[in-house]
Amino acid sequence: GAVVSQHPSRVICKSGTSVKIECRSLDFQATTMFWYRQFPKQSLMLMATSNEGSKATYEQGVEKDKFLINHASLTLSTLTVTSAHPEDSSFYICSARVVHLNYGYTFGSGTRLTVV
Amino acid sequence: AQSVTQPDIHITVSEGASLELRCNYSYGATPYLFWYVQSPGQGLQLLLKYFSGDTLVQGIKGFEAEFKRSQSSFNLRKPSVHWSDAAEYFCAVFLGNNDMRFGAGTRLTVKP
Numbered sequence: 001g002a003v004v005s006q007h008p009s010r011v012i013c014k015s016g017t018s019v020k021i022e023c024r025s026l027d028f029q030a031t032t033m034f035w036y037r038q039f040p041k042q043s044l045m046l047m048a049t050s051n052e053g054s055k056a057t058y059e060q061g062v063e064k065d066k067f068l069i070n071h072a073s074l075t076l077s078t079l080t081v082t083s084a085h086p087e088d089s090s091f092y093i094c095s096a097r098v099v100h101l102n103y104g105y106t107f108g109s110g111t112r113l114t115v116v
Numbered sequence: 117a118q119s120v121t122q123p124d125i126h127i128t129v130s131e132g133a134s135l136e137l138r139c140n141y142s143y144g145a146t147p148y149l150f151w152y153v154q155s156p157g158q159g160l161q162l163l164l165k166y167f168s169g170d171t172l173v174q175g176i177k178g179f180e181a182e183f184k185r186s187q188s189s190f191n192l193r194k195p196s197v198h199w200s201d202a203a204e205y206f207c208a209v210f211l212g213n214n215d216m217r218f219g220a221g222t223r224l225t226v227k228p
Contacts, residue, residue, distance in 0.1 A: 107152075
């Protein structure tokens with residue numbers, strides 16, 4: 001149990017376009033989801049925390065107008081990279097805290113975004 | 117500052133050899149500690165966690181970790197490494213209030 005499904009796994013887009021990444025909790029309700037960005041050979045950097053039905057909380061230095069987060073239901077959170085640029089190319093991972101894992105987080109499989 | 121340190125960026129071991137990955141934390145209270153594994157291009161999978169009680173915790177895939185309060189450490193061990201264990205390993209500390217801190221990761225290479 002406690003599976004988070006993340007799509008797409010890979011996406012290539014042109015500069016200036018927008019890309020939406022979805023994360024769904026398949027067998028539990030995720031009131032809170034977290035979005036991370038991971039640069040090659042580096043750790044995860046928390047971008048924002050999304051709460052169902054309310055505005056996301058962004059970490060310092062993360063542009064909320066560029067990285068739009070929507071958490072409209074208890075099973076779906078989306079991250080939209082708007083007006084993408086090559087420097088936005090990265091690996092994006094979502095996660096949710098699962099109560100029955102006692103504060104453990106379950107992670108999506110990640111999305112490799114390449115902006116050309 | 118509260119942080120998680122993984123001193124080893126990259127470790128290479130031979131298949132069948134034992135493994136120990138180091139993790140040190142800096143936190144005022146007893147932390148909730150985790151080890152995750154990440155295969156290339158994948159998300160993170162929970163290996164094991166420590167909250168309280170027995171300081172030696174068993175995880176999946178034959179991994180274990182020992183919490184040592186005096187050393188502020190939570191090192192991950194495996195007695196015999198398999199080629200499929202090659203991956204990136206992250207130590208993490210949950211500080212409460214949705215605040216999870218990750219170490220920089222240790223990349224494990226397994227030699228045949």
